Amino acid sequence: MSAQSVITRAVRVAAGVFAPGHLGELTQIVPFEMVDAVLAESTPAAPRRVRLLPARVAMYFLLAMGLFPELGYRGVWSKLTAGLDGLKLVTPSTSALRQARRRVGVPPLTALFELLAGPLAWPRTPGVCWRGLRLVAIDGTGIAIPDSGTNQTWTDKPRTAAHPDTGYPLLRLVTLVECGTRALIAAVFGSPADGELVYASKLLPRLRPGTVLLADRNFDAATFITTAAGTGADLLIRLKANRRPPRTGRHTDGSITSIIGGVEVRIIEARITVTTADGSRRSEHYRLVTTLLDPQRYPATELIELYHQRWDIETAYLALKHTLTRGRVLRSRNPAGVEQELWALLVTYQILRIAMTDATGSRPGLDPDRAGFSIALHAARDQIITARSVIAGTRIDLVGTIGRQVLAGLHPTRRARICPRTVKRPLSKYAYKKPRQPRSCLTAAIDVTVTNAATSPLTRTTPP
Template sequence: MVGVFAPGHLGELTQVVPFEMVDAVLAEAPAATQRRVRLLPARVTVYFLLAMGLFPERGYRGVFASLTAGLGALRPATPTASALRQARSRLGPGPLAALFTLLAGPVARPRTPGACWRGLRLVAIDGTQVAIPDSEPHRAWTQMSRTASHPSAGYPLLRLVTLVECGTRALIAAVFGSPADGELAYAATLLNRLRPGMVLLADRNFDAATFLAGTASTGADLLIRLKGNRRPPLLGRHTDGSIRSIIGGVEVRVIEALVTVTTADGSHRSEHYRLVTTLLDPQRYPATDLIELYHQRWEIETAYLALKHTLTRGRVLRSQTPTGAQQELWALLATYQILRIAMTDATNSRPGLTPDRAGFSVALHAARDQVITAQSIIAGTHIDLIGTIGTHILASLLPARRARTCPRTVKRPLSKYAYNKPHQPPTCHTITIEITITNAATSPLTRTTPP
């Protein structure tokens, strides 16, 4: 690693995304192939884009300076912001999309605690929106319109849909584009990443006969919340309260339940759930167990929190053109996945430790430090899967998961506007959860989960 290639690294995370992987991706992208060695080679540009996700608050030259700060005598001059933009333009989005595809996938081992439920790997699918700069090309791409009553509407938004491994919150697949296309259209393109032995969790936005049938055709099972207006035919009842039905030509079980959450101060709230599943054996997969399992769907919400707020700190993407925004978002998704791989490697080193005990912020700050100091870029003869980043993670583990409720809000202390309190307890409380199956053949079945 000498000369112009010296800034091409990601600190200790380079062991997750090594030079050989980046070079292989570039070799498959004809548009990114260089006929001569430039002052900013394509390999360096790839690592620069990944580092942009680690340092969202820094400008182009600041990000590049972070990559070269620890290089000592090998440290080259910092290029201009214009030169870095031109390097990005030469590279295009293709290599970053291909790099993410190489990195994406389940990262938990079969015996990783929390990754599987009764031998089935838990995965979830959902969508979110990503803000991009307000430019004419972006407004055209996202089909964002302005009206006389709203001449200064908010930022254009991209729709991002991902398939996430619940146990580790790692990305299995992702797709994004204009919000003019709905979540279901994007989600359908990700179904080819499902495998037998997986169970897909999804909210009621994915209650569509074609989506259910498409999921079932992959060999994976599903557990999806139904919309209130869905009226599946009653073909029979099971003793656990679930009913036999058919949707989109797929034989399913339908479970209806009332979930009541009681907090430590005595307040409570209830919500009605109706789930559909292809796990047809009520003895092996009881209705109350499946209702409890559905809560794992929220792991994808936690993944989006880490991606959009912890990693980017809520900032709008930098790129002013659709091509640049695609490239930047693929790089951001790849950086997120690299961190998740490092976190899971760390927790796997300690038997019985669940991946959700690893702190994303801890991993992020440790990774940033390793980039700045340019440490452990090349692995020695003995590959250490833990490393400095893993050591920091294991030294600052999060508390074990507790049953509690907390307001789903983002506090903004500097806002001049009054805080709109939700209709929920204002602080975190331990809770007791009571599940009542409401469509039992005889009497309702109730299970109470202690705090």
């Protein structure tokens, strides 16, 4: 007769119909009291009656939807209750879960995001600051939503002459991200018809003195630069090819001073050459504008290299749209549902970033860059299924099971490498029949040569 082992465990969750309202270990980041508070503030006229699907449970259900994007309503509910055997919980129908979502509405999810959003790391954390300035980035991306009639009245599909009616309607999401941790500081979304600059202007009040805003060429606009500089934050933005700034002064490092939108700025030009391991070489001319005017304190070469940190927001979008949702279209077929679902998804993303930053912060000198988002995501899903650590004990574990798995699977120190960009969801299914570039990442050597912006043909010598 073979030996046998019996494993027993105790699960502590809320009592009664509130038991399915949890996110496993992540519940300690978004505890019951926090969810109840945003519900009370956002829906003060809500009925006091305790339903079989209370509003608190519906809130956690909405957050769990982002962690299990491949499942339907009943499938997500089964994950929340998988570790609660013996409690004789009611299994709601899909219709009941849908009605619970509608009762909650959008404001509580928006309020919860505002409560959790913001920088996460201490200034001395590696990769978070540069010369005492916190690095943040701003950019936009498209979020695909279901192709329903009501959604198309809110936003439209991307159209081309060859494909006038294909693909999914898109929302424009614009966020402000902390580069070191890739945490969300602020977010706004809506129809792409308004453009990124319109949405970005709504995020600028979240900027503070002591930060550097990194942005690509789409944000090279005099109004945007003027408004952003007015917040007290510094800027580092790539200029468009048709921008011809006037020269008002010059520095020995090759940079010049100029005026854009009434703001005194410094312009740096450089030639960046990338040589990959397979011997191929590519060069590109960069022109950056910054409000960091002192060339001694803020060297031109370092600013050119610093601009590369802007790609941290692209990595954040990769985690949000492909790792977390696995490239799937959102579920909701009406604008109110889409808005609620997207805020819930942003909250879920931020919760995971908080867990990852807590883990890396437990080891002094560890760069948050080395924490794996996929590792944190799968560990969090496991904790939900088993309903572990929903309620913290008398001894608080700041790292937790998720954090320990993140620390056990740290990425190596980042190397200089490039990876070809491809269209993830082409408009035509026949696009995949064309020869595609290899998706393997190649190690690369990057050479930065600062050129003389004063003698550049793109610089005007006449005063503004």
